[in-house]
Amino acid sequence: MNKCTPETVTAKTRSTLPESAGPEMDRPVVLVGLMGVGKTSVGRRLSKLLGMVFVDADDEIVKAAGCSIDDIFKIYGEAAFRDVEKRVIERLLMDQNLVLATGGGAFMDASTRDLIKNVAVSVWLGADVGVLSERTGRRGGRPLLENGNREQILENLLREREPFYRQADIHVDSGDDTLDGTAQRIRSALEQWKKNHNEGKV
Numbered sequence: 001m002n003k004c005t006p007e008t009v010t011a012k013t014r015s016t017l018p019e020s021a022g023p024e025m026d027r028p029v030v031l032v033g034l035m036g037v038g039k040t041s042v043g044r045r046l047s048k049l050l051g052m053v054f055v056d057a058d059d060e061i062v063k064a065a066g067c068s069i070d071d072i073f074k075i076y077g078e079a080a081f082r083d084v085e086k087r088v089i090e091r092l093l094m095d096q097n098l099v100l101a102t103g104g105g106a107f108m109d110a111s112t113r114d115l116i117k118n119v120a121v122s123v124w125l126g127a128d129v130g131v132l133s134e135r136t137g138r139r140g141g142r143p144l145l146e147n148g149n150r151e152q153i154l155e156n157l158l159r160e161r162e163p164f165y166r167q168a169d170i171h172v173d174s175g176d177d178t179l180d181g182t183a184q185r186i187r188s189a190l191e192q193w194k195k196n197h198n199e200g201k202v
Helices: 006-012 039-050 057-065 069-076 078-092 110-119 129-136 150-165 179-198
Strands: 029-032 053-056 098-101 121-126 170-173
Touching: 029 039, 039 053, 039 098, 039 179, 053 057, 057 069, 057 078, 057 098, 069 078, 078 098, 078 110, 121 179, 129 150, 170 179
Parallel strands: 029 098, 029 121, 053 098, 121 170
Antiparallel strands: none
C-alpha cells in the first residue's frame, strides 16, 4: 500500500503517452462533468475524430499508484486524493495533443480550473440526474456514491458543482444521443470555439 502515496502517484504520471496523427486542436481538450456522464467513452471517440491522444486522469492515478481509487479514498481520504488529482492533471496538461477526461470533482479546484482555462479548452458534458443514476449503477468503484441514495447524492453533487461546470468554455448535453453523436457535436463546438478564438472573440 506504500505505492499509494501522493509522491509515488505524482512521480509516475505521464509514463508513456502514445503518439497520434496530426491533431485538429493546438491545445488539450479537457472534459469535465459529473461521474457517469460519459467523459471516458465520449472522450475516446472524440480523440479519434480530432487525431489526438485520449487519457483518463483517474486511470493515470490508478496506474501510477498501483491501487484503486476506492483504496486511495479509504486509506488517505478524499482531500489527499484531490491533491494527487490536481498534480496529475497539471502534469498531463504539459502534453498539448491530448483529450483528457477528468474526475467529477477535479474542476472544483480553483487552481485546476485556472490552469485548464490558460492552457486548454474545457468541455462540460452534461446529462440528467436520472440518466447519471442509471449509468453509475452499472458498476462500482465510485466512493462518493457508496453511502446513501445514489440519485439524491448525484442531485446534491450537481447542485454543488454546476456553478463551476458552467465556467467551462463549451457545454454539450449528452442526453439520449449516441456516444458517436455526442463526440461529433463536441467536435463541431470545438471548431466554432477555435474560429472564435482565432478571431479574438474568446
